[in-house]
Amino acid sequence: MRAAVLKKQFESMLGGHLDWRSRPLPELIPSGLSEIELPRGCLTEIIGPASSGRTSLLVSILAAATAREEVCALVDAEDAFDPASAAAAGVRLPRLLWVRCGHNAEHALKAADLLIQGGGFGLVAMDLGDTPPQTARRISLTSWFRLRRAVEHTPTVLVTVARQSNAKTCASLVLECARERVAWSGARGGASRLLRGMGVQTKSTLLESKRCSPVFMATAI
Amino acid sequence: MFACLHGNGNLTALGLEFSPVVEQTAPDTVTLDASGLERLFGFPQDVAAAIARRASETRVKANIALAANPDAAICAARGFAGVSIIPQGDEAKFLGPLPLSLLAPSPELQETLERWGIRRFRDLAALPPLGIAKRLGPEGLRLRELARGEAERKLVPLDPPPGFEDEIELEYPVELLEPLAFLLARLLNGLATRLAMRALATDELRLRLKLENRATHERTLRLPVPSLDTKAFLKLWQLDLAAHPPEAPIVKVWMGMNPVKPRTAQSGLFVPRAPEPVKLELTLARIQVIVGEGRVGSPELVDTHRPGEFRMTGETRRAGWATDDKRRSSVPPGPGGLPHLSLRVFRPPRAARVALASGQPGFVAAEGIRGKVLEFSGPWRTSGDWWTSNPWARDEWDIALSDGALYRIYCEPRGWFVEGSYD
Numbered sequence: 150m151r152a153a154v155l156k157k158q159f160e161s162m163l164g165g166h167l168d169w170r171s172r173p174l175p176e177l178i179p180s181g182l183s184e185i186e187l188p189r190g191c192l193t194e195i196i197g198p199a200s201s202g203r204t205s206l207l208v209s210i211l212a213a214a215t216a217r218e219e220v221c222a223l224v225d226a227e228d229a230f231d232p233a234s235a236a237a238a239g240v241r242l243p244r245l246l247w248v249r250c251g252h253n254a255e256h257a258l259k260a261a262d263l264l265i266q267g268g269g270f271g272l273v274a275m276d277l278g279d280t281p282p283q284t285a286r287r288i289s290l291t292s293w294f295r296l297r298r299a300v301e302h303t304p305t306v307l308v309t310v311a312r313q314s315n316a317k318t319c320a321s322l323v324l325e326c327a328r329e330r331v332a333w334s335g336a337r338g339g340a341s342r343l344l345r346g347m348g349v350q351t352k353s354t355l356l357e358s359k360r361c362s363p364v365f366m367a368t369a370i
Numbered sequence: 371m372f373a374c375l376h377g378n379g380n381l382t383a384l385g386l387e388f389s390p391v392v393e394q395t396a397p398d399t400v401t402l403d404a405s406g407l408e409r410l411f412g413f414p415q416d417v418a419a420a421i422a423r424r425a426s427e428t429r430v431k432a433n434i435a436l437a438a439n440p441d442a443a444i445c446a447a448r449g450f451a452g453v454s455i456i457p458q459g460d461e462a463k464f465l466g467p468l469p470l471s472l473l474a475p476s477p478e479l480q481e482t483l484e485r486w487g488i489r490r491f492r493d494l495a496a497l498p499p500l501g502i503a504k505r506l507g508p509e510g511l512r513l514r515e516l517a518r519g520e521a522e523r524k525l526v527p528l529d530p531p532p533g534f535e536d537e538i539e540l541e542y543p544v545e546l547l548e549p550l551a552f553l554l555a556r557l558l559n560g561l562a563t564r565l566a567m568r569a570l571a572t573d574e575l576r577l578r579l580k581l582e583n584r585a586t587h588e589r590t591l592r593l594p595v596p597s598l599d600t601k602a603f604l605k606l607w608q609l610d611l612a613a614h615p616p617e618a619p620i621v622k623v624w625m626g627m628n629p630v631k632p633r634t635a636q637s638g639l640f641v642p643r644a645p646e647p648v649k650l651e652l653t654l655a656r657i658q659v660i661v662g663e664g665r666v667g668s669p670e671l672v673d674t675h676r677p678g679e680f681r682m683t684g685e686t687r688r689a690g691w692a693t694d695d696k697r698r699s700s701v702p703p704g705p706g707g708l709p710h711l712s713l714r715v716f717r718p719p720r721a722a723r724v725a726l727a728s729g730q731p732g733f734v735a736a737e738g739i740r741g742k743v744l745e746f747s748g749p750w751r752t753s754g755d756w757w758t759s760n761p762w763a764r765d766e767w768d769i770a771l772s773d774g775a776l777y778r779i780y781c782e783p784r785g786w787f788v789e790g791s792y793d
Contacts, residue, residue, distance in 0.1 A: 181709060199714075200775035204793035209709035219642045229714040231790065232669035232680045238710035242669050247682070248657055249665040260657045267653035269645030278714060278793065304643065331770055333745055338730070342747040344768040346711055347776070347792065 175321070178217075178306060181209035185351060187306050188321055192297045195310045197326030202349030203278055203310050204229075205238075206326060210308060211274065212239035219271025222246040222264045226257035227279040246270075254280045258292055265299040265307065273300075277311040285315050293319040323354040371414065372525070373404040373421060374443035377432025382528065384430050388421060393440070393525040399447065401440045403525055418453045437461065442519035445491075448472055461519020466492030473516050479509060491517040532568065534561050535626040543582045543619030547611055550620060554607050557625040558600045571596035571632040575603060580622035587616035595633045595647040602648045609655040613663070675754045676762055677780075677789070678715065711792050713778060719787035722779060731767055734779060736788045741771035749781075768792070 160166055175188035187193050187210065197203045212235075214221050221244060223230060228249050236242055248264075250256040254277055261275045277285050293316040300307040309316065314323055329348040335341035373388070374395070375381045381400040385392040391403040407417045414436050421434050435446035437456040442465065446454040449468040456464045468491045470483060488494050494517040502510040515521040536557050544550050554577075565572060573596045579587040591606055645653075654666050667682035722736035731743045748767030755761045764782040766789075771777060776792035 198774065199791055200793050202793065204712040204714050205709050208712045212709075217642060220644045228717040229790070230669075231678075231713045231715045232671060233678070234710060234713045235669075236671055238712060242671070243683075245668055246654075247667065247669050248661060250661050251665065253661075256660050259660050263653050263656050267645055267649055269643055269650065271642055328774075331745070331776065333747065335747070337745070344711075344747050344776070344792070346708075 176304075179213055180206070181213035182206070185324065185353065187308065189304050189306050190301055191321035192293070192300060192307045192309065192316055192319055193322040193324065194314055194316055194320040195308060195324045195326060196312065196314050197328075198312060199278075200347070201326040201328045202347055202351075203326045204276075205347070205349065206324065206351065207274055207276065207308065207310050208235050208238045208240060210272065210306075211235065211245065212241075214272040214306070215239075215241035215244040217271065218244070220244050220246070220269065221272040221274065222248065222261075222270050224248045224250065224257045224261045224264065224273070224275045226250045226254045226275070226277050227252055229276060229279050254284050254288065258288060258296075261307075262296060262299060265296065265303070265305060268303065268305075270305050272306045272308065274308040274310070277309060277315070280311065282312050285311050285313070288315055290317060290319070293317070325352040325354070326350070327352070371404045371407070371417075372401060372437055372440040372443045373417070374399065374401045374435045374437075374440070374447035375421070375425070375430070375432040376400075376435075376444070376447035377430065379425075379430030379432065380428065381430060381432060384421070384425055384428055384432075386528075387424060391525055391527045394528055395440075395444060399444060401444060401525060404436060414455050418455055422453055437519065439519065439522055440525055441516050441521040441523065445472055445516065445519070456519065462492070462495045462517070465517065465519050466490065466495065470494060470513075470517070473513050475513055476509065479506060479513070482506070532564075532629065534564060534572070534629050535624065536560055537622060537624040539622045540620065543621050545619045547608060547615075550611070550623070551604060551608055553623050554625070555600070555604050557623065558603050558607075561625060561627045562598050562600045562603075565627060565629055566598055568629070569632070570629045571598045572627040573597075573630050574628035575607075576626040576628075577607065578624040578626075579616050579620045580624070581616055581618040582621050583618040585618065587620075589614060593648065593651060596630045597648045598632070599648050602652050605652055606655055609652075609659055613659055675752065677752070677764070713790045714793045715790040716788060719780075719789050722786040722788050724779065724781070724786040731769060731779065734769065734771060734777070734786075734788070739771070739773065739775075739777065739788055741773040743769045744772055745770040 175190050177186035177188055180187050195203050195206055211221055211223065216239065223245060225247060228251060230247060232242060248260045250260060257275055257277065261273055264270060264273050296307060297319040314320065327350050329350050331347050332345040334343045334345045375385060376399045378398065382392060382394060385400045385402040388407060389402040389404060393401045395401050404417060408414065411417045411420045418434055418436050425432055425434070433447045433451055433454070435443045435450065435454040435456065437443035437446060438458040438461070442456055442461045445465055445468060446456055449465070449472055470480070470489055470491065475483065483494070494514055497514065499511060499514060502514055512521070538553055538557065544553070573593045575591040577589045581587060589610055591610060657666050664682060667684055669680045670683045672679040672681055720736040720739065722734055722739070724731050725733040731746060733742050746767050746769045749765035751765050753761070753763035762782070764780045766778060766780045769777050769779055778789045778792065780787055780789055
């Protein structure tokens, strides 16, 4: 009660209403795609079905972060990371720590927690992209909350890749990927036929405001 | 009594065998405090004989001289061949015939003494001290003292070779990690204090455990950067021993640290923060306990065309994370700044059944994958290492299946496989 009175007096002295509760917005960092920015100290989810461009988006984020000289960690639950295509996408592999969890989502969760607690990483990514949805759903909300709390007030960006949203309200940003088209070149069935790339549409949900970004094209050649 | 060894060979080691106080007077001269050796060997002649015997055993060729003061012993060892023992009080008489050049006077002083006709120790020793002080100054007086064998000084002893090793022999065997941790902490603290006193750090820790069954369990910890963080070291040892436990109870613990200069680096104000190296080692050791050894590190591409080849690199790369690494990626992000299409690899590759239609894949079925091929490009035929015992050859296809996903499949002599999916 006394605090409320003091607050009112203080506001009257300063001549206006003060916003006491809102926190400063998190710093946004580029993802490598001009339309998408990721908040530091927050959990970002990249979701979508297989071949929807999730991994291309994650690799693009890793390439942008390593190009900024940041040290990144990739916790790979299913051993699915391909260093050759990541290097071709511009990821500086010497600045990437790769934790191979051998098809164990629980290990991935523990490893990500330890890396965030250790500090110093610009980006920690947890790839559950090939983890069966029923296994990913079994991760309790408490674990996601713990991860969110661990990354809060740190300059680390925490990114997870999965088939569906698992972190629910613990995620500050959800990027939903959907494949729009596949680009082939050359005559169908011919020897010159080539997979040229994939058009991906991302739908972002940031702090309850939804917006669609333009389609980005992930190129194969 | 002092002894001087002048010659060739490992004189310091020989000197340290007889006395803890050894002075490296010159690269070819070592002087040692031999007082007390009479109690071991008897007369000075016996001491000299013992030193000469040991010198011949260790193949050291040296003149040996014993005297009441170090400088007399040095002059005798440099001037007389073999073994010389100077009786106390007879130094001037004993050293008399030696040439003055042994004392290495300054060129001006040597020229003056030459002009005076003084060429031997006895000539200089016979001159009156007041006259020398008047004409030659303090240097002349010091030379006279040396020539008479009367110069007194203390030896400047060598530092004992720094040993950063320690051991504890146990009264009863230790079976559990927890009591062992107390012993490890004691050894770590002692060794770290020794290193800190010399402004050193360590980048390698070695542990040797002697077991009850007479076997030896050896482990080595290598750090990416030198450190003296004993708490982190102890935790690293605990994690390492938990992952690689000894096969029997421990009866003796030996630990050694590799002394190196501490790392001095200052990060730039605008350089992004990197994980603290020792803390990161601890984190990675904890993660390795969870995911297994060799599954944490930075990937490195191997110089080969064999698909899917890479290796994991360890601590050497992580050491450079904290510093500003100016090397930039030479690979552009993609044509027109677009991201590259990435492959998700199935490890191990999934064996597939492929139905062919006109020599091209028409239907694919593998674990978790089943569908009609809607689009394809290929085959892309590659081979390599045919000149080795481990050759490879395969035909690759990029396919779009009716389940909505894009895959890379390949055919090799062993059959069809799905390598991964484009995502």
